[in-house]
Amino acid sequence: MATVKDLLKAKFTQVWYVTPTSTVADALKLLSEQQIGAVLVVEAGKIVGIFSERDFARKALSPEVNLGTPVGDLMVRGVYYVTPDQSVESCMAMMTAKRFRHLPVLEDGKLVGVISIGDVIRQIMYEKDSTIQSLEDYIWVHMI
C-alpha cells in the first residue's frame, strides 16, 4: 500500500506559507496566484496554523476582521499533520473524519510537503483499480 512518501514523490512539492503577521490580503493574494485553497502559517520554522478560503469566508463577517487583519488572528491552530511513512488510507481517514482538504507532512519535525485530498483520492482510486485488474486477470487465467 502506498505511503505519504510515494505521494510526495509523484508531485512537485512546493510548499507555500505565510507568517502570523502577514495580512489577510497577502495570504489571499498568494492563494489566488498559486491557485491553492489553503496555506500554512509558519513562525520561526514551526507550523503554527493553516489558513484557508473557508476560514476567510467564515470569519469575514465578524466586524473586527478586514483585509489588514493579521493571518494569525484567523488561522486555525493545532494543525494535524502526517509523516512520510504513514499509509495513504490513514490520511484519507483523518481528512474525512476532520473534514480537512490539506495535511502538512512532517519528517523529524521538519516540513517536507503538503498533501491534498485530491492527491489522496487519486492514489486510492488507482490502487482499487489495480486490485480489480489483478483479480480479473486471475479469474481469466485460472478460472475461465
Next chain:
Amino acid sequence: MATVNNLLIQKGNEVWTVQQGNSIKDTLTLMGEKNIGAVLVLDGPKIVGIFSERDYARHAARLESMLLDKPVDDFMTHSVYYVSPQQTVDEVMALMTSKKIRHLPVMENEELIGLISIGDVVKQIMSDKETTILGLENYILGRDYSG
C-alpha cells in the same frame, strides 16, 4: 453503475440558494450556518450562477475589498454546468475534474432537484469499487456471489 439519482436518494434534495441581489454578507451567513462551500444564485426560479468560498477569496484579493455589502451576482461564476439524474457518477466525476469544479446542480425537466458535491461523488465511486473487489474475491473463493 451508480447514477446521480442514487446520490440524491442518499443525501436528499435540499439545495441552498440565494436570490440575485442578495448581499455577499447574507450569502456568507447562509454558507456558514449550513456549513457548505457553495450556494446557487437564482433569479426567481432560474439558476443564474454559483457562488463559492473560492469565488469570494479570489475577488476579495483582486479588488482588495471585503465586498460584504455588494450583490452576490457581481462575483458569482456565471457558466453553471449541471447534470441530469440519469447520468453516471463516472461522467459527473469526469466533468468535475476537467472543469475543476466541486459542485454541480442536478436538473430534471428544467427544474432544480439537487446539488451534488465532489465529496458525494468520490464516496460513491469508492464504494462501487469496493463492491466490485468484494464480488471478484467472492467469485474466486467460490463463495456465494452476491455482487
